[in-house]
Amino acid sequence: MNRYCGIDWAEGHHDIAIVDQDGTLVSKKRITDDPAGFATLTQLLTEAGDTAENPIPVAIETPRGLMVTAIRATGRPVYAINPMAVARYRERHSVARAKSDHADAMTLANILRVDARMHRQIPADSELAQAIAVLARAQQDAVWRRTKAINELRSLLREYHPMSLATFADNSATSLAKPEVRAVLAIASTPAAAMKLTATRVCTALRRAGRQRGIIELAADIVERLRHPGLRQPELVEKAMGRQCLALLATLNAACSGADDLEQAAAEEFRHHPDYSIITSFPDLADLTGARVLAEIGDDRTRFADARALKAYAGTAPVTRASGRTISITFRRIKIDRLAAVGWVRGFSALSHPGPAREHYLHPAASRHLVNKMLGQLHYCLQNREPFDSIKAFGQAPAHTPEPAAA
Secondary structure, X not given: OOEEXXXXXXXXXXXXXXXXXXXXXXXXXXXXOOHHHHHHHHHHHHHOOOOOOOOOXXXXXXXOOHHHHHHHHOOOOEEEXXXXXXXXXXXXXXXXXXXXXXXXXXXXXXXXXXXXXXXXXXOOOOHHHHHHHHHHHHHHHHHHHHHHHHHHHHHHHHHHOHHHHHHHOOOXXXXXXXXXXXXXXHHOOOHHHXXXXXXXXXXXXXXXXXXXXXXXXXXXXXXXXXXXXXXXXXXXXXXXXXXXXXXXXXXHHHHHHHHHHHHHHHHHHHOOOOOHHHHOOOOOOOHHHHHHHHHHHOOOOOOOOXXXXXXXXHOOOOEEEEEOOEEEEEOOOOOOHHHHHHHHHHHHHHHHOOOHHHHHOOOHHHHHHHHHHHHHHHHHHHHHXXXXXXXXXXXXXXXXXXXXXXX
């Protein structure tokens, strides 16, 4: 096909530009983001020579949205071009930093005309994989929101109610997310309220939060700790901070509930996917982490040409920079943060438990190398439809010869 289409995406409208193989503008138009606009786009492409056998490729700066979904449903190849790359292409033709929506659409079309082989089409993931991606990413966002709410609440409690943190510390700064802690904190949001707290009220709160064992002993311990004397804010200031604490607690409750519900939904959908048994055959991938991995790599097996492409995409492969006599090998800064996050979870999990991964890499500094190796193993298993085999992955574990007993 000797025609190329560029779409400068916006919220309410889109600018279309279609060029030929020489870069000459064939047609242009601004369309709306609705069915009428999509019909206009389809008509422009048809008039430019688009056919089912030879569809015109489309370049756009986002892989999401209803317009992108509608275009992909027609079978046309769609390329999502990074906006930073588009900005660099624009500077090839002008250094005056002039910019317009039509010029951006022209730039996108010319990117495909000149360098289509250097860019990837949006992967053709199945509908189930796309649904898993929505749920897994939403669950990870909810976890990040939960962490943010915990940090905000903890910072506030340190300002006026430090005994609550000491009571619920449990050697972890994240214990505020536990249902029992949130239930007790709701009835003891200030030191004054904590001083009036009774063991009976605490027992009721613990049962409401789902606690079933050791309630009486735990309630007595909580009451004793909360009544420990400490420094206090002025009465009105303390009361105001207590109201702020309840507001942050409501945000934390919503974040915890959302994270739990989305985790269950993502895991349930993931269990229906054909790759579920292969991904979860890895000892460091369970329902949630496996769903997160599938959400980022998809199930279009033509997306990555080899394991090296997947490693670079995940950000675990190092980057070599060579200029003259200077050569440096550094970690990759540009990466998919969500895939990198679950990768580090996998790495630390493998290094923290006995097994071939820990025997292969005996020091935590090798975690990036370990994650990089495990991504290659995952790529191989998915391509060949084989479950994980630790012998194939890491080789035969060396036999440990017992040391002779001291004389």
